[in-house]
Amino acid sequence: DTAVSQTPKYLVTQMGNDKSIKCEQNLGHDTMYWYKQDSKKFLKIMFSYNNKELIINETVPNRFSPKSPDKAHLNLHINSLELGDSAVYFCASSQDPYQGYEQYFGPGTRLTVT
């Protein structure tokens, strides 16, 4: 069974479009995250939700909007896509954000904006 899953795996789209990435975890974790990994493989946190509540919101453009319908799902919607949004986006989850930081990552979504 896949612990953290993301869809789609690959996403190619044009500038100005709006797209969504979905994430689901079946680990029973309370906290979920979105990370962005750039072309140099640097991994940086974007958002974190704990029990459907936003607890981390890094300096990310307003075009990015996370939504957590329940604690097992965290989706990422991106409006007006730009060339600089091209990257690999990873979803992750952890049991408890305040007592440990061990995180379980999904396989990633490679977003290419043309």
Place this chain on the structure above:
Amino acid sequence: TQLLEQSPQFLSIQEGENLTVYCNSSSVFSSLQWYRQEPGEGPVLLVTVVTGGEVKKLKRLTFQFGDARKDSSLHITAAQPGDTGLYLCAGGPRGGTDKLIFGTGTRLQVFP
């Protein structure tokens, strides 16, 4: 801003060689994790160290947390092609936040 610098950035070695990857910061961390990421996959947790000076072993991999909890090292003995990947350290900062700070990464290639 807390930064974790890893060195070397790239490493290409032959099977059977030993290697060490370093993860350094000027900040103190409450814990330090090491992840390995293979192409097309997400990072996978290898180990977590929480006590200054702590050493953990995972088969041929030895992880150490610095005494001052500002740095860590990963030593691989007799590297194998299956060890190939991107190695990332990640620090859990002090102060109660739940944000992991990831290192700059080390890309390891082990040739048969």
